[in-house]
Amino acid sequence: MKQKTVNYKLVLLGLLLFIGILFFVNLEGQRLMTNTLAVTVLIAFLWCTEALPIGLTSMLPLVLFPTFGILDGKLVSEAYINxxxxxxxxxxxxxxxxxxxxxxxxxxxxxxxxxxxxxxxxxxxxxxxxxxxxxxxxxxxxxxxxxxxxxxxxxxxxxxxxxxxxxxxxxxxxxxxxxxxxxxxxxxxxxxxxxxxxxxxxxxxxxxxxxxxxxxxxxxxxxxxxxxxxxxxxxxxxxxxxxxxxxxxxxxxxxxxxxxx
Incomplete structure (x- = not known):
């Protein structure tokens, strides 16, 4: 099986989109809503471009959701393991x-x-x-x-x-x-x-x-x-x-x- 490699340029572009939404988008004053949009766009971008292995990208919510206060870490983990x-x-x-x-x-x-x-x-x-x-x-x-x-x-x-x-x-x-x-x-x-x-x-x-x-x-x-x-x-x-x-x-x-x- 061919091993997937990391495309650093696309990863950097995805991070720029993520940061751009975090700092320059404000959805009706709802900070958590904006954070959710930023994380969703980042993960969707990485999935579509396969800049990172799809499995690795799929694990990002475990880290990003609790970090940005979108969802409690326990709830995120339960969604993965049930x-x-x-x-x-x-x-x-x-x-x-x-x-x-x-x-x-x-x-x-x-x-x-x-x-x-x-x-x-x-x-x-x-x-x-x-x-x-x-x-x-x-x-x-x-x-x-x-x-x-x-x-x-x-x-x-x-x-x-x-x-x-x-x-x-x-x-x-x-x-x-x-x-x-x-x-x-x-x-x-x-x-x-x-x-x-x-x-x-x-x-x-x-x-x-x-x-x-x-x-x-x-x-x-x-x-x-x-x-x-x-x-x-x-x-x-x-x-x-x-x-x-x-x-x-x-x-x-x-x-x-x-x-x-």
């Missing part, structure tokens, strides 16, 4: 390990070997695997893991049928992966970052409400996931089956062979 952040980190680590050991490929091929090799069953298998993966890792990561498997299947299907007639099904197959990842992400708190953001923001804004637990979220979300899954599956399938090719399918042992490789 159970929601650890859930984020856990999701990222799981995604990295799944990708490293190709577990996603094994899961996908195993599910597809059970669902079957007809058009409908292939789409069902891909959507099922994509949604299950995205319940535990990032939607984007789940989609990127499933795309190579989808490409290999599409290549074989194109050889068995006319590519021009298969194009619509191929397109809808990849759409089914994308939609299934988004749908599966609804199912758990770590399925997609907005879920955790909602849980954390509601906790901050309404401290007296009961905490949203992992199990409570799943009880609420899984029925929604099932309904959306079925709607998208049948909609994509019935609008994508090539005319005269509905009986075309892969060999029954195709996915089992791929799984055993």
């Amino acid at each position: 159970h929601v952040i650890f859930l984020f980190i856990a999701g990222f680590i799981i995604a990295l390990t799944i990708e490293k050991w190709n577990l996603h490929q094994r899961i996908a091929l195993k599910i597809l070997s059970y669902t079957g090799t007809s058009f409908f069953r292939i789409m069902l298998g891909f959507m099922l695997c994509s949604s299950l993966l995205s319940m535990w890792i990032s939607n984007t990561a789940a989609a990127m893991m499933m795309i190579p498997i989808g490409l290999s299947v599409v290549t074989v299907l194109n050889k068995k049928g006319e590519e021009s007639k298969m194009r619509k099904f191929n397109t809808h197959l990849f759409l089914s992966i994308a939609y299934a990842c988004s749908i599966g992400g609804v199912g758990t708190l770590i399925g997609t970052p907005p879920n955790l953001s909602y849980a954390r923001i509601s906790e901050v804004l309404f401290p007296k409400i009961p905490e949203i637990s992992f199990a409570q979220w799943m009880i609420m979300a899984l029925p929604i996931v099932v309904v959306m899954f079925m709607i998208v599956l049948f909609l994509l399938y019935f609008t994508s089956v090539p005319k005269g090719k509905s009986k075309l399918k892969l060999e029954g042992s195709y996915f089992k062979k791929e799984y055993n490789l």
